[in-house]
Amino acid sequence: MSEVVLRDARYSELPEIARVMAKAFWEDNLFGQLIHPHRNEYPDDVHLYWLRRARVNFWDYRWRWLVAVDKDQSGRDVIAGIAQWTRLGDGGKKLERSYLDPRNLLKPLFVVAMKIHAWLWPSRACDPVQEDIVERSYPYFDTIWSGKRAESWYLEGLAVRPDFQGKNIGRKLTRWGLEQAETDGVCASVVSALGKDGFYTKCGFEEQYGNATHGDGNPLAGVEGANIYWKWPKTNP
Incomplete structure (x- = not known):
């Protein structure tokens, strides 16, 4: 295997990306146990959850889809990890090239298409x-x-294939966004999955503020984890 490199994901890679995310979150308390209680009965359906959302959000101009890619023995790209970074705020709006940007049309079209897809092929694992x-x-x-x-x-999301975990791929994908935030002079943020707080603090997230399960009526109330972590820039743009 060669050295893992980062690059932008391609639309054609979304099915493989969805399978990487399904495997990475298989035992997660939220995406695995709560949302996919029948995943062991219908393992081939779990990736549909990730695939349908990816096919919509791929066309959002604020998102950057990154893949960590290795090569197998035949020279074929193997996706070892995936990160979904989103630029929030006015800076995200500036990433839109123009109001005629075709992505502005593709996203709502794919919202409808994926609703039809879910009706035709419902996930039995969910x-x-x-x-x-x-x-x-x-x-x-x-x-x-x-x-x-x-x-x-x-x-927004970070996943590493189980057979590639422990090789600093997650840190490399995380570092990309931290460097972007530093360059822009803005904070970086993440909602930490259960058991991942230590990973994010080691990556450089220095402040824990807020939790995605809080708030009266929040449907996530009672779900463990979901602390929100922040890293503040050292410099201003």
């Missing part, structure tokens, strides 16, 4: 009541990204 629990929780905690925290590079 609990249908909990499948959209993350989306329903956003209004209860996304106000944390306001005031001095409004401008941020937010690590």
Whole structure:
């Protein structure tokens, strides 16, 4: 195997990316146990959750989809890890090239297409009541990204294939966004999965402020983990 390198993901790689994320979060208390309680009965359905969301968000101009790529013995790219970084605030709006940017049309079209896809091929691994629990929780905690925290590079998702874990791939994908935030003079932020707080603090996130399960009526209430971590820039742009 060669040295792992980072590059932008391609749309054609989304199915493989979805499978990497399904494997990485297989035993996670939220994405594994709560949202996919039937994952062991229907293991081939779990990636559908990630794939449908990826096919929509791939066209959001604020998102950067990064893959950590290795080469197998035949020279074929192997996706070892994936990071989804999102530029929040006014800085995110500036990433839009123009109002005629085709991505502005593609995203709503894919929202409809993926609803049809879910109707035709429902995931038997999911609990249908909990499948959209993350989306329903956003209004209860996304106000944390306001005031001095409004401008941020937010690590929306991070996953490393189980057979590549322990090789600093997750740190490399995380470092990319921390460097972007430092260059822009804004904070970096992440919602930590259960048991991952230590990883993010070692990566450089220095402040814990807020939790994605808090707020009266939050459907995530009672779910363990979900602390929100921040790293502040040393310099201003």
